[in-house]
């Protein structure tokens with residue numbers, strides 16, 4: 001696995017890789033192969049969101065923007081928080097102004113003031129990339145710039161992405177966008193640079209209420225894994241067959 | 257917003273109700289142009305093959321023209337893709353490191369295969385002519401003629417044998433290529449349909465019928481454009497002849513033209529009916545099965561995009577030209593109007609698929625409206641705005657003008673395959 005296709009190309013250009021060709025040129029991974037690979041790994045990252053604990057402060061979004069250098073004022077974000085307000089008349093209103101970055105400090109939702117008396121239930125739902133096990137974004141990338149690591153995280157290679165937007169279209173969760181500065185596909189990667197270095201993801205660290213946690217599914221002793229395996233958790237839009245790996249506690253059926 | 261802070265799509269997207277923060281209309285006008293232009297290429301080629309393969313003799317004239325025209329259209333089919341990339345300098349990567357699980361990865365391969373077929377077919381059809389030109393220009397004075405002769409010598413590729421046998425081989429090769437070209441042309445375009453149809457995240461696009469619908473409408477638009485261009489050029493020739501006093505010749509041109517048009521119209525109508533039937537089937541099926549997404553699809557189709565879909569596409573772009581073409585006593589003028597409407601209808605179909613597919617949020621709880629940039633104020637608003645689209649549309653005509661200088665596809669006196 002030491003020779004990526006990119007290296008391979010460079011080598012070819014240098015005229016030195018004629019011998020390496022048969023070995024390297026066949027590394028075209030399908031999602032299935034990638035999955036087979038991940039199954040052999042000792043780590044499979046998973047995320048746990050406890051919606052009951054989220055208060056919609058937006059500190060996670062703020063921290064993510066800073067950590068991952070997403071321009072603060074740009075209307076895009078690797079993670080966001082949605083607010084749901086279900087009223088007595090059966091209507092559901094949802095919003096996420098500035099991706100929830102500034103918290104939800106007024107009762108106004110999409111320009112409408114709602115009488116607290118009319119509210120049946122209201123809650124917050126943090127969203128991020130689901131690091132799907134069967135990621136359509138990886139499947140559709142024409143150049144392999146989006147790929148899945150052995151520990152299950154889907155990454156984007158900024159040096160190789162051609163900016164076609166196919167992955168943006170293919171993700172059923174709307175988590176992808178184009179980085180305003182780099183002009184390449186962008187999305188949450190569970191703060192891969194941090195978690196592989198023994199640190200917590202920026203949003204996990206920033207959340208004062210432990211609504212966001214992360215763990216290793218391959219480790220049965222991992223507290224997050226224990227919650228996921230022992231309690232009733234839910235994932236988003238599993239009808240797409242993407243096998244998402246962000247698990248939710250207390251997810252309402254209104255959440256989309 | 258400072259210049260380095262351009263969020264792709266934010267410029268032309270207006271959101272309504274609840275839309276995820278990162279959702280914008282990412283695939284804009286150039287992605288409408290892509291299947292439109294590819295469709296025209298494929299359609300033009302199919303029209304030319306009707307003569308070469310199925311021996312529809314009455315189509316000979318327009319077949320020759322459409323073959324050359326499809327070559328002019330070909331590079332332009334890739335242009336919109338290039339214009340929409342955020343990293344256009346990396347456009348060659350899909351060829352260098354194709355990731356074959358992606359429907360786009362094979363584009364370069366399919367596209368160049370098709371290009372080779374068209375080029376070689378044209379070569380076989382016109383080789384005799386190239387050789388004749390080399391001989392005819394031999395003793396002509398002037399630098400221009402020398403250059404022309406040089407070009408023709410290059411075009412013969414050194415094959416100067418114009419014996420009867422050799423020409424017969426040419427004919428046969430052209431016929432085979434035209435035959436092989438039909439499935440490849442359909443594949444090229446069906447494949448564009450697959451790029452959309454296979455996106456499971458998109459409720460409007462995801463349909464196995466998408467590639468077939470794309471092929472049918474492609475042929476419709478290709479035939480329509482070829483007929484239209486053909487009429488315009490023929491009228492122009494007749495007009496010129498009349499001014500030069502060649503009244504009889506002018507009416508001769510007219511007569512031949514009417515014939516060709518009548519025949520082509522029949523094919524056009526056939527494919528039009530097939531295209532519409534499939535689209536309606538798709539619509540009915542969605543309504544009948546009423547999956548989760550139907551609510552939002554319905555509100556896009558019957559409310560926000562009603563005019564674009566039912567008035568502009570189906571009525572003005574399909575029904576009206578259909579009636580115009582089948583009513584008896586058809587004149588050239590009426591045909592031209594009908595053809596323009598057909599082309600418009602297919603364009604609206606592409607628009608309604610590409611833009612319509614992004615008109616609703618993945619949350620199924622909000623809408624996005626596309627406002628095409630008219631006056632460009634940056635590279636992006638040029639590329640993905642009205643002027644970018646107009647550039648793409650005008651390219652094939654410019655290319656055709658150049659190609660036709662060397663490969664006269666409209667000269668009725670030239671003996672070709």
Ligand code: SF4
Nearest residue numbers: 129130131132137171
């Ligand atoms: S959530 Fe979207 S971007 Fe993330 S892995 Fe799944 S499909 Fe890809």
Ligand code: SF4
Nearest residue numbers: 141161162164165167
């Ligand atoms: S935008 Fe980049 S990462 Fe996404 S599919 Fe295209 S090349 Fe791949």
